[in-house]
Amino acid sequence: MLFGTALPAISLVVGAMVIMNIMLVAVAERTREIGIRKALGAKRTDILSQFLVEATTLSVLGAAIGIALGIGLAELIAALTPLPAAVAPWSIGAALLTGAGVGIAAGMYPASRASRLDPITALRQE
Amino acid sequence: MNRFLLILEGVGMAFEAIRINKVRAALTIAGVAIGVFVVVAMGAVVNGIRASFQQDLQAIGATTFIVQRQGTGINACDGTDEKCPDRSNPAISFEEWEMIKRLPGVQTVIGVLGGQGNFSYRNSRVDNVGYDAYSSEWPEVDAADIYPGRNYTRNEHDAGQPVVLVNDTLRAQLFGQSEPVGKKIQISGQQFTVIGVYHPKAGFLKSLEGKGPDTPRAIIPLQSSVRHLDAFKRGLALLVRPTTDAVQSEVMDEVLASMRARRGLKPGDRNDFYLIEQDRLMDTFNQLFGAIFAVGLALSAVALLVGGVGVVAIMMISVTERTREIGVRKALGATAGTIRWQFLVEAATLTSIGALIGLALGALLAWGIRSNSPIPASLPLSIVVTALVASAVTGVAFGMLPAVRASRLDPVEALRHE
Numbered sequence: 001m002l003f004g005t006a007l008p009a010i011s012l013v014v015g016a017m018v019i020m021n022i023m024l025v026a027v028a029e030r031t032r033e034i035g036i037r038k039a040l041g042a043k044r045t046d047i048l049s050q051f052l053v054e055a056t057t058l059s060v061l062g063a064a065i066g067i068a069l070g071i072g073l074a075e076l077i078a079a080l081t082p083l084p085a086a087v088a089p090w091s092i093g094a095a096l097l098t099g100a101g102v103g104i105a106a107g108m109y110p111a112s113r114a115s116r117l118d119p120i121t122a123l124r125q126e
Numbered sequence: 127m128n129r130f131l132l133i134l135e136g137v138g139m140a141f142e143a144i145r146i147n148k149v150r151a152a153l154t155i156a157g158v159a160i161g162v163f164v165v166v167a168m169g170a171v172v173n174g175i176r177a178s179f180q181q182d183l184q185a186i187g188a189t190t191f192i193v194q195r196q197g198t199g200i201n202a203c204d205g206t207d208e209k210c211p212d213r214s215n216p217a218i219s220f221e222e223w224e225m226i227k228r229l230p231g232v233q234t235v236i237g238v239l240g241g242q243g244n245f246s247y248r249n250s251r252v253d254n255v256g257y258d259a260y261s262s263e264w265p266e267v268d269a270a271d272i273y274p275g276r277n278y279t280r281n282e283h284d285a286g287q288p289v290v291l292v293n294d295t296l297r298a299q300l301f302g303q304s305e306p307v308g309k310k311i312q313i314s315g316q317q318f319t320v321i322g323v324y325h326p327k328a329g330f331l332k333s334l335e336g337k338g339p340d341t342p343r344a345i346i347p348l349q350s351s352v353r354h355l356d357a358f359k360r361g362l363a364l365l366v367r368p369t370t371d372a373v374q375s376e377v378m379d380e381v382l383a384s385m386r387a388r389r390g391l392k393p394g395d396r397n398d399f400y401l402i403e404q405d406r407l408m409d410t411f412n413q414l415f416g417a418i419f420a421v422g423l424a425l426s427a428v429a430l431l432v433g434g435v436g437v438v439a440i441m442m443i444s445v446t447e448r449t450r451e452i453g454v455r456k457a458l459g460a461t462a463g464t465i466r467w468q469f470l471v472e473a474a475t476l477t478s479i480g481a482l483i484g485l486a487l488g489a490l491l492a493w494g495i496r497s498n499s500p501i502p503a504s505l506p507l508s509i510v511v512t513a514l515v516a517s518a519v520t521g522v523a524f525g526m527l528p529a530v531r532a533s534r535l536d537p538v539e540a541l542r543h544e
Contacts, residue, residue, distance in 0.1 A: 007425035010164050011432050014157045018436035021153040025443050 012098070015062065016106040023055050023110035034114055035122030048115040055107025056100050063099025067092055132464065136471025143444065143472060151476065154440045158480025158517065159487065161430030166488030166505065166513050168426045171495065172419045174503030179411050181502070183404045189374040190267055191403040193218060193226065193381060194363040215398040216389070217360035225388060226364060229380050231372035236365040237261045237348045241357040243314040245292075245344070247300045255296060257313075257344040259351035267365050268326070275307040275322025278347050286353035288318040289346075296342035297323050316354045318346070374403065430516065433480065434524040441473050441528035452532055453540025466533035473525025474518060481517030485510060 027034070034047055070087055077085040144151035196212040220237075227235045239259040245252045258264075262283040265272070278289050290313065297306050306320050324345060351357035368377040378401050385399055445452070452465055488505065495503040 007164065007168075007422065008428070010160060010426070011429040014160050014429050014432040014436070017153050017157045017160075018432065018439060021150055021157075021436060022439055022443075024149060024153075025440075 012102055016102045019055055019059055019103065019106040020110060023051060023107050026054070027051065027110050027114040031117065031122045031125045034117050035119050035125065038117070038119035039123060044115040048111045051111035051114050052104060052107045055111065056103035059103030059106065060096060060099045063095050067095050132467055133471055136468050137475050139468060140472040140475035150440060154436050154476055155480040155483065157433035157436040158477045158520065159483040161433035162481045162484025162513050162517055163487045164426040164429045165423065165516070166485055166509060167491045168422050169509040170488060170492035170503045170505050171501065172422070173506055173509065174495065174501040175415070177502050177504070178500065183407060188404070190365055190367045191374065191378055191401055192363055192365055194400050194402065197400045218362045218364060218399060222385065222388060223362070223364055225384060226366060226381055229384060231368050231377040231380060232366060233369040234263045234266060234367045236263050236267055236367070238363045238365060239348055239351055239357045239359070239361055241351060241355060243355055245296065245300060245311060245313055247309060247311040250300050252296060252299050252342050255342050255344060257346050257351070259346045259348040259357055261348050264345065266367060270324045270326045272322045272324045278321060283347040283349055286349040287347065288316060288350055288354055289321045290318040291322045291324045291345040292320060293324055293326060293343045295340055296344055299342055314355060378403065430520065434520045437473055437476055437521070438524045438527060441469060441525055445469060445528045445532040449535060449540045449543040452535050453537050453543065456535070456537035457541060462533040466529045469529035469532050470522060470525045473529065474521035477517045477521035481514055485513055
């Protein structure tokens, strides 16, 4: 159990931190864009969902790559060793869900920070 | 310019960059720190389990070896293979025990049987309690204190007296607060007298086998277990302890030769018994746990890898953001090498801080495990060095791509960058 779930879960936490970091940078870089969108009438929830969707897209893409790598590794193990390793169909769904969950969790803070920006200060930013 | 000064300058600039982007740097450092922490913690636990196993082995004496009917470890017979040749091995007999006792270089031979029984005292009843049936010299190979009470004597053992020692847990379950020594208890319907309470040393592997201090357990004279409890005599194993001036391998050869002679084996026949010395037990342990440990370390290294990818991402952004700065530095005469060095040092600074934090957390966890469990988890120098080297390599390996990219920027383009 320790090997099977706890250790990979830690990698997921680290991955979530990377996504959060990147999203924070993205929010900082696009302050002007956020200002313009707000000035044109975008609501808080619009900005929030924009960045949440962006973070989730990133992490679901990551999950898809991870699933592909996992299937590849399982095939390799099955071919090279007597272990009948195979990826269970339900685990693909679970992995995608986990990916989405990680994206939402990691994107929440940067997205809410973006949504709270004051449009006037945001527009003034270089 | 002097490389050392460049490093100092680079570290200074790295701290400046961290100060400007506190959250960003903190998240990057935390990623690496978690990665290093997991690797270090994993290593400490692995090390602790191995040390614990060695302690268990040393408790029975460094030169003590075991004579038993079947082998141990991966190659041992299990229930699935009916043709396994060990199955037809004759049991180690009491006569062979007596014979080995008389061999030169042998100090003591302790017979070991195991079994279980239902223990009861008045209204308290504890079922299926495992017991070790030893000959009276067992304290020589089992580092357990006896208090209160005493061990059984050789005479009591040889006469098969119904006496028993209980461990702390069994004492508490049978007697509660009342005095155990001298009380008559029933073991599977036979009457035994409690003569002592023993406190086993808590080895991790003993706990795994259900022989730790938290499991109710008892020690009974071997002859008494055979006479009164119908213990399984064919399971007899012998712990042979050579005298202090004897050489272990010579005593083992002596035992091997006399056993073969007694059993009438011809020179080409295989041994129908096993001699197991501690190196062999350690090998078995390494075989069984080595693979599990390797997978564990590989899995924890994944976290470090992900942390490293985080460093690459942040350094890439850092290079993009500081394009103008790079342009100015190049225009003022910085070479591609200087720029590459600057960003490498910055990446290495980030990962090194992370590694130090991870190392500190790992040491803390090892200390926590050591004081709260029987596993003597510890951070040997090798793990500390490995963690630091790994983080430095991570820093350089993952910093290389952004650094090279920064160094290749065209100064004219870079200066024009908004």
